[in-house]
Amino acid sequence: MARSLAVPTARSLSTARAAWLPKRWYIHALLWLAIGIIGFPLFYALTVSTQTNAQVFRYQLTPGNNLIVNWNLVMGDRFLWLYMLNSFGMAVSIAIGKTLLSLLAGLAFVYFRFPGKWLVFGFVLLTLMMPTEVIFIALFRFVSNLEMPAYLNLVVPFLASATGTFLFRQHFASIPAELSEAAQLDGATPLDYLFRVLVPISWNTIGALVVIQFLYAWNMYLWPRMIITSQETQVVQVGLRTLLAVETGVSYGPLMLAAVLASIPPVLIFVLLQKQFMSGFSLTRDK
Amino acid sequence: MTTSQIQIVGTLLLAALIGAGVMAQAFQQARRPLWLGIIIGAALGTAGALLLQAPLNFCTFDPERDTGQFIFGLILSALGMAALLLPARWLAVNGLAGLSAGQATHGVFRGRLTPWLLLLPTLAVLVLFLYYPFIDTFRLSTLVASRTRSAFICVENFTDLASDSLYLDSVLRTFVFSGAIVLVGLALALAIAVLAFQPIKGAAIYRTLLIWPHAISPVVAGVIFRLMFNPQGGVINFFTESFIGVRFPWLNDPNYAPFVVIGAAIWTQLGFNILFYLAGLQSIPKDLVEAAAIDGANSWQRFWSIMLPLLSPITFFLIVTNVTFSFFDTFGAIDYLTEGGPVNATTTMIYNVFDTQRQNLGLGKAAAQSIILFLLVVAITVIQFRTTERNVNYGA
Numbered sequence: 142m143a144r145s146l147a148v149p150t151a152r153s154l155s156t157a158r159a160a161w162l163p164k165r166w167y168i169h170a171l172l173w174l175a176i177g178i179i180g181f182p183l184f185y186a187l188t189v190s191t192q193t194n195a196q197v198f199r200y201q202l203t204p205g206n207n208l209i210v211n212w213n214l215v216m217g218d219r220f221l222w223l224y225m226l227n228s229f230g231m232a233v234s235i236a237i238g239k240t241l242l243s244l245l246a247g248l249a250f251v252y253f254r255f256p257g258k259w260l261v262f263g264f265v266l267l268t269l270m271m272p273t274e275v276i277f278i279a280l281f282r283f284v285s286n287l288e289m290p291a292y293l294n295l296v297v298p299f300l301a302s303a304t305g306t307f308l309f310r311q312h313f314a315s316i317p318a319e320l321s322e323a324a325q326l327d328g329a330t331p332l333d334y335l336f337r338v339l340v341p342i343s344w345n346t347i348g349a350l351v352v353i354q355f356l357y358a359w360n361m362y363l364w365p366r367m368i369i370t371s372q373e374t375q376v377v378q379v380g381l382r383t384l385l386a387v388e389t390g391v392s393y394g395p396l397m398l399a400a401v402l403a404s405i406p407p408v409l410i411f412v413l414l415q416k417q418f419m420s421g422f423s424l425t426r427d428k
Numbered sequence: 429m430t431t432s433q434i435q436i437v438g439t440l441l442l443a444a445l446i447g448a449g450v451m452a453q454a455f456q457q458a459r460r461p462l463w464l465g466i467i468i469g470a471a472l473g474t475a476g477a478l479l480l481q482a483p484l485n486f487c488t489f490d491p492e493r494d495t496g497q498f499i500f501g502l503i504l505s506a507l508g509m510a511a512l513l514l515p516a517r518w519l520a521v522n523g524l525a526g527l528s529a530g531q532a533t534h535g536v537f538r539g540r541l542t543p544w545l546l547l548l549p550t551l552a553v554l555v556l557f558l559y560y561p562f563i564d565t566f567r568l569s570t571l572v573a574s575r576t577r578s579a580f581i582c583v584e585n586f587t588d589l590a591s592d593s594l595y596l597d598s599v600l601r602t603f604v605f606s607g608a609i610v611l612v613g614l615a616l617a618l619a620i621a622v623l624a625f626q627p628i629k630g631a632a633i634y635r636t637l638l639i640w641p642h643a644i645s646p647v648v649a650g651v652i653f654r655l656m657f658n659p660q661g662g663v664i665n666f667f668t669e670s671f672i673g674v675r676f677p678w679l680n681d682p683n684y685a686p687f688v689v690i691g692a693a694i695w696t697q698l699g700f701n702i703l704f705y706l707a708g709l710q711s712i713p714k715d716l717v718e719a720a721a722i723d724g725a726n727s728w729q730r731f732w733s734i735m736l737p738l739l740s741p742i743t744f745f746l747i748v749t750n751v752t753f754s755f756f757d758t759f760g761a762i763d764y765l766t767e768g769g770p771v772n773a774t775t776t777m778i779y780n781v782f783d784t785q786r787q788n789l790g791l792g793k794a795a796a797q798s799i800i801l802f803l804l805v806v807a808i809t810v811i812q813f814r815t816t817e818r819n820v821n822y823g824a
Contacts, residue, residue: 168626175620176637179698182652183644185663189655198661246550252536253543261547268558270809274756274778275802278785278794279561279568301553321536331537331546360645362760363782378647378760385651385764393655400651404644411643412636419707 183401190398197393211394215384220372221399224380229406231295231365231376232358236351238300243350247309248335252321262310268303273364281367291374295365299358305350308421312346313339349421352414359407377403432489439481439489439502440474443509447473450513454520465520472516476509484570487582496587504583507803565802568795574788585796594772595780595797602776605690606754610747613694617701617746618739622731624702625709635706642699646692646757650764653692654679682773685766689774692761697753701746708742709735748812755804777801 189197192205215221249255250262273280284294316339324334340347365376372383381403384396411418451469452462481504487493488501569585571578589595624634641649656664657678665675678684712735720730759778762768768775768783775783781797784790 165626165628168623168628171623172620172628172634172638175623176634179638179641179695182649182656182695183641185656186652194661197655200661200663200666202663242549242553245546249543249546253539253546255540255543261551265550265554268554270806271558271562271802272752272756272805274759274781275798275805276558276561276565278781278791278798279564280557281785282568282791283561283564284557297553298557301550301558306550318536325536331539331542334537356643360647360760362645362647362763363756363778366763378645381647381651381764393661396651397655400648404648407643407645408640412640415636415639415703419703422704 183404186397186401189393190395190401192394194392194394205394207394208398211392211398214392214395215399215402219380219383219395219399221377221380221402223373224375224377225403225406227292227374228359228376228378228403230292231361232355234292234296235299235358236354238296239302239305239354240347240350242300243302243305243309244335244340244347246306247313248331248339250306250310251313252331252334265303265306268301273298277363277367280364284368291369291371294368295376298364299361302354305354308346308350309343312343316342345417345420348414348417352410352417353421356407356411356418430491432486432491435489436486439505440477443473443477443505444470445473447471447476447509447513450517451520454517458521460520468516469513472512473509476512477505479508479511480504481508483566484582487580490582493582494587496590497583500583500587500590562802565795565798568792569799571792571795573791573795578792581792585792586800588793589796589800597772598775598777598780599800601686601774602755602778605686605693605758605776606751608690609693609697609754609758610750612690613697613701613750614743614746616694617698618705620698621702621705621709622735625706639699639703641695642697642703644696646696646760647764649692649696650761653688653695653761654765657688679766680770682769682771685770685773689758689762689765692765693754693758696761697750701750704742704746705739708739712738744812744815748808751808752805755801 185202188202188204190211191208192201193207193210196205196207246265250258280298284298287294289297320338321334324338329337360378361376362378366379369375369379372380377399381396381399384399385391447469448466449469451465451472453465455462455465481488481501484501484504486501488497488504493501570580570582572581572585573579620638624631624638628634656662659665659675659677659680662678664678669675676684678688716738717730717734720734725733755776756778758776759782762774762776762779763782766774768779777797778801781794781801784797785794
C-alpha cells in the first residue's frame with residue numbers, strides 16, 4: 142500500500158482510465174468478483190434463512206418474511222441454543238485445558254534435567270502421527286466403557302497436545318536463560334516462575350494456541366457424532382442433523398439459519414484474531 | 429522341524445542379513461566401526477521382523493493359511509524392519525547431534541520428581557486416549573469382532589481388503605479427491621492471493637473478505653452445498669438452466685456428486701490457503717523482484733521464475749495440510765451431503781471406516797482400514813519431515 146502512495150499522480154492521470162475509476166480498477170474488479178463467488182454460499186444461506194420453502198424453491202434471492210418463524214423453530218423446537226452452549230463449553234474447555242497442559246509440559250522440557258528426556262519428548266511427538274480419525278474405533282470402545290459424563294467424553298481425550306507442547310518448548314527455549322536464573326535466585330518455585338514470569342510474556346503464543354484449538358474443537362465432528370447419543374448433550378455440528386431428519390421433508394429456512402448461527406462464533410474469532418492464528422502456525426511450522 | 433518353523437527361521441535369518449547389510453552401509457558412510465554396525469543391524473533386523481509377527485504368534489506361517497496371508501505376513505515383517513531400521517540408519521548417519529539440534533535445556537530448576545509431575549497430565553492423557561486405543565486398533569484388526577463376541581482370524585481382515593473391490597475403489601477415490609482438492613484449491617488460492625497482494629487501497633479489507641470461509645466447518649459447508657446443489661430446488665441448477673439451459677442431477681448421480689463434495693472442500697479450505705500464500709508473498713524480498721523488473725523481466729516472468737520458486741516451501745506446507753484435510757476433515761461434509769452415496773460415489777477411506785464400524789461384525793475390518801490410513805499418515809509425515817529438513821533455510 143505504501144507503494145501506491147508513492148506513485149506520482151501525474152502518471153495516473155496520463156493513463157486512459159476515467160477519473161472516477163480508482164487506480165488499478167481491474168484488480169479491484171477481479172477481487173470483488175472473487176469475494177462475490179467465495180461469499181455466495183453464505184449469502185445464499187443468509188437469504189434462505191429468512192424464507193419459507195416455497196420462497197426457496199422459487200429461487201428468490203432476496204430476503205423472505207419467515208425469519209421469526211424459522212428462529213422460533215430453531216431455538217424453540219430444536220434446541221439450537223443448547224447445542225451451541227454445549228459446543229461452546231467443549232471448545233473453551235479443550236482450548237484452555239490443552240494450553241494449560243502444554244504450558245506445564247513445556248516447562249518440564251525446558252527448565253528441568255531428567256533422565257530419558259529425549260525419549261519422553263519423542264514419545265509425545267510421535268502422537269502427531271495418530272490423529273483421532275485413525276484410532277476412533279478403539280477410542281470409542283474404550284471411552285464408552287469408562288461411562289464418564291458426556292461432557293468429559295468430549296473434552297478429556299483431547300486435552301494433551303503434541304503441537305502445543307512443542308510450541309511452548311520452542312517458545313520457552315527462545316527466552317533468555319538469565320530470566321529463569323534470576324527467578325531461581327529470588328527463590329521462585331517452577332510454578333511461580335511459569336505463572337508470574339513466563340505466562341505474562343507469552344500471551345502471543347498462548348493466544349495463538351487458544352485460537353487455533355478453539356476453532357478446531359468448535360468444528361470437530363466425527364468424535365461427537367460417534368460418542369454423544371442424547372440430545373441434551375449434543376454439540377452444534379452434529380445437532381444440525383436433527384433439522385435434516387424431519388418426517389415431513391427438510392425445511393430449508395431453519396436449516397440454513399442454524400448453519401449460519403453455528404458459524405458465527407468461529408468466523409468472528411478467526412476474523413478478529415487472524416494474526417494470532419497465523420503466528421500459531423508459523424511457530425509450529427519450523428519443527 | 430515342520431515347514432512353518434523352517435519358514436519362520438528362514439524369515440528371521442533373512443531379516444538379520446538385510447539389517448546387517450543396511451546398518452553396515454550406514455556405519456561405513458559415517459566412518460564408524462563396521463563390525464558394530466553388522467551386529468546392531470542384525471539385531472535390529474531380527475527384532476523388526478518379530479515386532480509385528482510375535483504379537484500375531486506367527487499365525488501367517490500356519491499351514492492352513494493361504495498364500496495371500498503368507499505374503500502379507502512377509503510384508504508385516506518388512507514393515508516392522510523398516511520401522512526399526514530406518515530411524516536407526518538415520519541416527520547412525522546423522523548422529524545424536526541431529527537429534528539435539530536446537531537443544532532446549534535451560535536446566536535451572538532442581539527436583540527429581542517435579543518434571544514428572546508437570547508432565548503427568550499430558551502423558552496420562554496421551555497414554556490412555558492415544559497410545560492405548562492405537563495399540564488396541566492393532567489388536568482389533570486381527571479379530572472378527574462385534575460388541576458381544578470376537579474371535580482371532582490372523583490377518584484375514586487385511587487380505588480380505590486387498591481383494592475387496594469396493595474398498596480398493598474407496599482408496600483410489602480418496603487419492604483422486606485429494607489430488608483435485610490440492611490442485612484446484614491451491615491454484616485458485618495462489619491466483620487470488622497474487623491479486624490481493626497488489627498494492628491497492630483497502631487491501632486489509634479485501635484480505636478479511638477473502639479468508640473468512642476457513643472458519644466455516646466442513647459440516648456447515650455440507651449443509652449449504654446440499655441445498656445449493658439440490659437437483660430440484662437448488663440455486664445452482666437455476667443458474668445453469670438460465671444461462672446454458674441444462675439442469676444437472678448433481679447429488680443424485682454418482683458421476684456428479686463427487687464434484688459437489690470436492691467443491692465444498694475447496695471452498696472451506698480456500699481461506700486458509702489464501703492466508704498462507706499472502707504471508708508467503710509478503711516474505712519475498714522486494715529488492716529481488718525489483719531487480720528482475722529492472723533487468724526487463726515482465727510481470728509474468730517475475731511470477732514464474734522468482735515468486736513461484738520462492739513460494740515452494742509454503743506450497744509444500746499447504747499440500748501436506750490440504751491432503752490431510754481431504755483425507756480426514758471432508759468426513760463432515762460428506763456425511764451431510766451424500767452419506768457416501770449415491771452408489772458409494774463419495775465414500776472415501778475415512779467414510780468407509782465409519783460405515784464398516786456401523787455394521788455388526790465390522791469392528792475388525794474397520795480397525796484394519798484404520799491401520800492402512802495410519803500408514804498413509806506416517807508416509808505423509810515422513811515426506812514432510814524429510815522435505816522440510818532440506819528446505820529449512822527458506823523459512824517463512
